Amino acid sequence: MQRFNLYQEEYHPSPLVNIWLEFRRSHIALSGFVLLVLFLIITVFAPLLAPYSPELQNTNAILLPPSWEPNGTIAHLLGTDGLGRDVFSRLLYACRTTFGSSLVIVAISVFIGVGVGALAGVLSGLRSSIVNHLFDSIMSIPTLLIAIVMVAILGTGLFNAMMAITLALIPQFVHQTRTYVRNELQKDYVLLDRLDGASSRRIFIFSILPGMVELIVVQATIALSVAIIDISALGFLSLGAQEPTIELGASLSLALDVAYVAPWLIILPGMCIFLMILSINVVGEGLRSALRNRLHH
Amino acid sequence: MALLEIKNLTLFIDTGNATVKALEKVNLVLNEGEILALVGESGSGKSLIVRCIIGAIPDYWSIKADRITYAGQDLLNMSYEQRRQIMRREIAVVFQEPTSSLDPSVTIGEQLEESIPDELISKGWFWQKNKQRRQIAISLIHKIGIKEHQKYLSAYPHEIPKDVSQKIMIAMALASEPKILIADDSTRGMESTTKIQILRLLLKLNKTKNLAILFVSHDLLAITSVAHSMTVLYCGQTVESGRVKSLLKRPLHPYTKALLDSAPSFQVSLPTKSPLVALEGTIPTLQHLPAGCRLGPRCPNARKECVQVPAPRAIQDHTYSCHFPLHLPEKLSHQAQRISKGIGGDE
Amino acid sequence: MIKLFIRYLNLIVITIFTLIFLSFLLPFMFPGDLLSNISGIVPQTNEQRLALEHAYKLDQSIFHQFGFYIESLLNGNWGVSLADQATLYNEVRIAFPATLELVCYALVVSIVIGIPVGFMSGLKNHNPIDFSVVTFSMVGYSFPVFWLALIFITIFCLQLEWLPISGRVDLLFDIPVDTGFLIIDIARSSIENKHQAYMDALQHSILPTASVAIVTTALFVRFTRRSIMDVMNKDYIVAAKSRGFTQSQIFFKHGLKNALLPILPILALQISTLITNVMIIETIFSWPGIGRWLIQAIYQQDYPAIRIGMLVVSLFVMSMTITIEFITRAIDPARERAESAAL
Numbered sequence: 001m002q003r004f005n006l007y008q009e010e011y012h013p014s015p016l017v018n019i020w021l022e023f024r025r026s027h028i029a030l031s032g033f034v035l036l037v038l039f040l041i042i043t044v045f046a047p048l049l050a051p052y053s054p055e056l057q058n059t060n061a062i063l064l065p066p067s068w069e070p071n072g073t074i075a076h077l078l079g080t081d082g083l084g085r086d087v088f089s090r091l092l093y094a095c096r097t098t099f100g101s102s103l104v105i106v107a108i109s110v111f112i113g114v115g116v117g118a119l120a121g122v123l124s125g126l127r128s129s130i131v132n133h134l135f136d137s138i139m140s141i142p143t144l145l146i147a148i149v150m151v152a153i154l155g156t157g158l159f160n161a162m163m164a165i166t167l168a169l170i171p172q173f174v175h176q177t178r179t180y181v182r183n184e185l186q187k188d189y190v191l192l193d194r195l196d197g198a199s200s201r202r203i204f205i206f207s208i209l210p211g212m213v214e215l216i217v218v219q220a221t222i223a224l225s226v227a228i229i230d231i232s233a234l235g236f237l238s239l240g241a242q243e244p245t246i247e248l249g250a251s252l253s254l255a256l257d258v259a260y261v262a263p264w265l266i267i268l269p270g271m272c273i274f275l276m277i278l279s280i281n282v283v284g285e286g287l288r289s290a291l292r293n294r295l296h297h
Numbered sequence: 298m299a300l301l302e303i304k305n306l307t308l309f310i311d312t313g314n315a316t317v318k319a320l321e322k323v324n325l326v327l328n329e330g331e332i333l334a335l336v337g338e339s340g341s342g343k344s345l346i347v348r349c350i351i352g353a354i355p356d357y358w359s360i361k362a363d364r365i366t367y368a369g370q371d372l373l374n375m376s377y378e379q380r381r382q383i384m385r386r387e388i389a390v391v392f393q394e395p396t397s398s399l400d401p402s403v404t405i406g407e408q409l410e411e412s413i414p415d416e417l418i419s420k421g422w423f424w425q426k427n428k429q430r431r432q433i434a435i436s437l438i439h440k441i442g443i444k445e446h447q448k449y450l451s452a453y454p455h456e457i458p459k460d461v462s463q464k465i466m467i468a469m470a471l472a473s474e475p476k477i478l479i480a481d482d483s484t485r486g487m488e489s490t491t492k493i494q495i496l497r498l499l500l501k502l503n504k505t506k507n508l509a510i511l512f513v514s515h516d517l518l519a520i521t522s523v524a525h526s527m528t529v530l531y532c533g534q535t536v537e538s539g540r541v542k543s544l545l546k547r548p549l550h551p552y553t554k555a556l557l558d559s560a561p562s563f564q565v566s567l568p569t570k571s572p573l574v575a576l577e578g579t580i581p582t583l584q585h586l587p588a589g590c591r592l593g594p595r596c597p598n599a600r601k602e603c604v605q606v607p608a609p610r611a612i613q614d615h616t617y618s619c620h621f622p623l624h625l626p627e628k629l630s631h632q633a634q635r636i637s638k639g640i641g642g643d644e
Numbered sequence: 645m646i647k648l649f650i651r652y653l654n655l656i657v658i659t660i661f662t663l664i665f666l667s668f669l670l671p672f673m674f675p676g677d678l679l680s681n682i683s684g685i686v687p688q689t690n691e692q693r694l695a696l697e698h699a700y701k702l703d704q705s706i707f708h709q710f711g712f713y714i715e716s717l718l719n720g721n722w723g724v725s726l727a728d729q730a731t732l733y734n735e736v737r738i739a740f741p742a743t744l745e746l747v748c749y750a751l752v753v754s755i756v757i758g759i760p761v762g763f764m765s766g767l768k769n770h771n772p773i774d775f776s777v778v779t780f781s782m783v784g785y786s787f788p789v790f791w792l793a794l795i796f797i798t799i800f801c802l803q804l805e806w807l808p809i810s811g812r813v814d815l816l817f818d819i820p821v822d823t824g825f826l827i828i829d830i831a832r833s834s835i836e837n838k839h840q841a842y843m844d845a846l847q848h849s850i851l852p853t854a855s856v857a858i859v860t861t862a863l864f865v866r867f868t869r870r871s872i873m874d875v876m877n878k879d880y881i882v883a884a885k886s887r888g889f890t891q892s893q894i895f896f897k898h899g900l901k902n903a904l905l906p907i908l909p910i911l912a913l914q915i916s917t918l919i920t921n922v923m924i925i926e927t928i929f930s931w932p933g934i935g936r937w938l939i940q941a942i943y944q945q946d947y948p949a950i951r952i953g954m955l956v957v958s959l960f961v962m963s964m965t966i967t968i969e970f971i972t973r974a975i976d977p978a979r980e981r982a983e984s985a986a987l
Contacts, residue, residue: 137659140913140965141958142920144935148942152950153673229788233924236790237939252791263798270791278786285782351886355877356770385888398883400898402905402977411897412887453977469887 015294019214022290029286035279039099046096050089051077054246058084063262081265082258093246095272098235101158102227105166106220113173114216120174121181122200132178139171143230151239158247161240165230169223176219177212184208214291221284225277232273248273300509301327301350301477306362308345308533310583317583319345320533321591324609324616327477330507332499334520334541336556337530340580343513344393345533347481351390352380368476385414389470390479395462399454405465406450409434412472437468441498460491467498478502479511484519496523517560521545529553532580532591539615549615549622552576552592590619598623645974652970659962667955668713674947678702684724684732684948722952727944732952735937740956741824742812743933746852746922753857754864762868763903767895769873777865784862789921793855793928800851808848810930817841852929856921860914867910872903905976912968916961
C-alpha cells in the first residue's frame with residue numbers, strides 16, 4: 001500500500017475492498033482464511049496431492065503409527081489403518097468429500113432459500129403467513145430428525161444425507177431473506193422505484209439483492225459450518241456416506257473398532273473436521289466484525 | 298460565579314484511519330442561574346460538548362482540556378464515584394432523542410421513580426418509601442404540565458407521543474433537583490406549540506429555582522427569546538460568546554453575523570425582494586477540516602493570517618476568536634485583551 | 645395479551661396438526677409393506693392380513709384412516725415395534741425422559757455458565773479476559789460433538805479410568821423405571837444405598853453432559869456477549885449513566901432485560917441443535933434415550949418406531965420453541981407493537 005499521498009483527496013475504497021481491508025486487520029481472521037483456502041485446495045486437488053490411492057491396501061504395513069512415532073515410517077506420513085491403507089491419502093479424500101459436499105449443500109440452500117425468502121417477503125396476507133410459519137416450523141426441527149426420516153424413506157447414502165441437510169438449511173435463508181426484504185420494502189428508495197413503475201421482481205433483483213449479498217455470505221459461512229458438522233455426524237452414525245465413499249465422519253466411526261491400538265485414527269479425522277469448522281467460523285466472525293466496523297465508521 | 302467552566306477542550310476521535318480533532322479549544326462558561334445557549338449548525342459538535350461534560354465517552358474518543366470544572370471541582374481528575382455523585386445530584390441532562398433515551402422495557406413511572414435520589418425520600422419502611430416515590434413522581438409529572446399521570450406513568454416509552462416523552466425526560470432530569478440542566482437540542486423537530494411550552498417550562502424553572510440551563514440548539518429564534526448569553530460554535534471551534542443582546546446587536550465574528558443574517562426575523566429592515574445572505578460553500582467534513590480558523594475558506598474577510606488559530610480575545614464579557622473582527626477597527630481589535638496566551642496563538 | 649395467547653395457541657394447534665399429518669403420511673412413503681409399516685406386525689396368513697387391514701381401517705377411506713390414527717395416538721395406542729414387538733408407548737415413555745434429562749443437564753450448565761460469562765466478557769470487552777472468553781467460545785462451538793465425546797472417552801474412561809463409559813447408572817442398582825427421570829426414580833425407589841446411586845448417576849452423566857454443554861455454552865456466551873455489547877451502547881444506557889446511576893444499577897435495571905429479550909428466541913432455536921447433539925451423544929455413551937432408540941430403529945428399519953419417535957421429538961422441540969417465543973413476546977413490551985405493526 002502506498003504510504004505517502006500527494007493529494008488531499010482521501011482514498012475511498014469500494015464496499016468490498018473496504019471489507020477486505022477491515023478483514024485483513026485481524027490476524028486471526030486472516031490465518032483462518034489461509035486455512036480455509038488450504039481446505040479448498042485439498043478439495044479440488046486431492047487426487048493430485050495424495051501419495052497413494054485411498055483404496056490401496058498395503059498388507060505389510062497394517063496399523064502403522066504416524067511417522068513421528070518411534071516405529072512409524074516416512075513412507076506413510078500419518079500411518080496406516082486396519083487394512084493397511086495410507087491415512088494421509090484417505091484424509092485428503094475424506095476432506096474432499098466432506099468439504100465439497102458441504103459447499104454444494106450450502107450453494108443449493110442459498111439459491112433456494114433466497115428465492116423462496118424473496119417470494120415470502122413480497123407476498124402478503126394469508127399466503128405469506130402460511131409460507132412463513134411453515135418454514136419457521138421446519139427451522140426448529142432438529143437436522144438429525146429430518147435426516148433420519150429421509151434415510152428411512154430413501155435409504156442411506158451421501159446423496160440422501162446431503163438432501164436432508166439441504167432441507168434443514170433452507171429455512172434459515174428463507175427467514176433471513178424474508179425479514180430483510182420486508183424491512184427494505186418499507187424504505188423510501190423502494191417506494192421511489194415503485195413509483196417509477198418497477199415490478200416487484202425488478203425491485204428485488206436490482207435494488208434489494210445487492211445490499212443483501214453481504215448478509216447472505218455471512219449467513220452462508222454459518223450454514224457451511226453447520227453442514228460440515230451434520231454431514232460428518234451422519235457419516236459417523238453410518239446414516240450418511242457409505243463405503244467405498246471416504247468421508248471424515250465415516251472414517252472416524254470405522255476407526256472406533258481399533259481405537260485402543262490406533263488412537264491417531266480417531267484423532268486425525270476429528271482434528272480435520274474441527275479445523276475445518278474452526279477456520280470457517282473464524283472467517284465468518286472476521287467478516288461479521290469487518291462489516292460491523294465498516295458500518296460503524 | 299462560574300458554575301460550569303470549560304477551558305480549551307479538545308476532543309480527538311479515532312476514525313480508524315486517522316485521528317480528527319472534532320472539537321478544538323472550546324471554551325464555555327455557565328454562571329449560576331444563567332441560561333446559556335450553545336448555538337451551532339448540525340455537526341458543529343454541540344452534542345459532543347455535552348457528552349464530554351457528562352463523561353459518556355466511547356473508547357475511540359480521547360479528550361484533552363485545560364479544565365472542565367463544576368463549581369470549582371475538577372471533573373476530569375476526580376474519581377469515578379465522585380463524578381457519579383455530581384452527575385446524580387447536581388447536573389441533569391435532557392437528550393436529543395427522547396424516545397431512544399428511555400429504556401424500552403421499563404415503564405415511564407418506574408424510570409421516573411428510579412431517578413429520584415434516595416436522599417429526597419424520608420425514612421420509613423420500603424412500602425412507605427415506594428409510596429413516597431410514587432407521590433414525588435406524580436408531582437413531577439404535574440410540574441411539567443402533564444395532567445393525566447395515571448395514563449403515562451404506567452405506559453412504556455413506545456406508547457407515548459414524542460413531545461410527552463421529551464417532557465418526561467425533563468421531569469426525570471428535575472427529579473434529582475439539580476443545579477444545572479443541560480438541554481441537548483430538546484426542542485428539535487417539535488411543533489411550535491410544544492416547543493413554546495417546553496421553553497416556558499425551562500424559563501419558569503430558571504426563574505423559580507435559580508436553575509442554570511445550558512441550552513443547546515440551532516434554533517436562533519428560540520434561543521434569543523429565553524437565553525441570557527450565548528456561545529456560538531462552528532465546526533468544533535467556539536467563535537464567539539457573550540450576552541445575547543450584545544451579540545445580536547453587534548456580532549464581531551463573521552460567522553455569527555452570517556448566522557444571524559440567514560434568519561430573516563433578525564433583520565430589522567430587510568428590504569423587499571432583497572437576496573437572503575448566506576455564506577458560500579458548506580461545512581467541511583471532519584476528515585477535511587481546514588487549518589487554523591475553520592471558517593477560513595468560507596469567510597468573506599479571510600486573509601493569510603487566518604491559517605493560524607485565532608486566540609480568543611475579550612471586550613468586557615464579549616469573547617470572540619477572530620483575527621479580523623467586524624465592527625472594530627483593526628487597531629482596536631489588537632488592543633483587546635488577550636485572554637489566552639500562546640496556545641495556538643500567533644505569538 | 646389474550647389475543648396474543650390465542651394467536652400462539654392457534655399456531656401450536658396448527659403445528660401439532662401438521663406434524664401429526666406428516667407422520668401419518670410417513671408409512672406410505674417408507675419402503676416395504678404398508679400394513680406392517682403401520683401396525684408393526686408382519687401378517688402370516690391372508691386372514692390375519694385382512695383382519696389387520698380392517699383393524700387399522702385400511703379398507704376404508706384415507707380420512708377414516710387419519711381419524712383412526714389420531715384416535716389411537718390420543719388413546720396411547722401407539723402400535724408395536726416391527727423389530728421386537730415391544731409396545732412403542734412404553735418404549736418412548738422410558739426413553740424420552742432420559743433424553744429430556746440429558747437436555748436439562750446440558751441446558752442448566754449452559755445457562756449457568758454461558759450467560760454470566762457472556763455478560764462479563766461483553767461488559768469488559770477488549771481486555772484479556774474478554775479475549776480469552778471469545779477464543780474459548782470460538783473453539784468450543786467449532787467442536788464436532790461426537791469427536792469431543794470420543795476424546796473424552798479416550799482420556800477419562802480409557803486412559804485415566806475415572807468415569808464410566810456408558811449408560812445412565814450402574815446395573816447393580818436395581819432402580820425400577822417409574823417416571824423415567826432418574827433423579828426422581830432413585831428417590832422413589834426402595835433401594836438402601838440411595839446416596840451411592842446418586843453419586844453413580846452423577847458420574848455417568850458428567851461426560852455426556854460435558855460433551856453437549858461445551859458446544860451449547862460456547863454459543864450462549866457468544867450470543868449474550870454480542871447482545872450486551874449492543875445494549876450498552878444504546879442511548880438509554882448513556883442517559884442512565886448521565887443520571888449518575890451506579891454501574892450495577894444500570895446493568896441490572898436496564899442492561900440485563902434488554903440484552904436478554906432479543907436473544908431468547910435465538911436461544912430457543914438452539915434447542916433444535918441441542919437435541920441433535922444429545923441424540924448423537926446418546927448413541928456414543930449408550931444413554932438409553934430417544935436418540936439412541938431412533939438410531940437403533942433406523943438400523944433395524946423399524947418404521948413404526950421411527951414414525952412415533954420422530955413425532956414425539958418434533959412435537960417436543962416445536963412446542964418448546966413456540967412457547968419460548970410466546971413468553972418473549974409476552975414479556976417484551978416493545979416487541980409486541982413492532983410485530984403487530986408488521987402483520
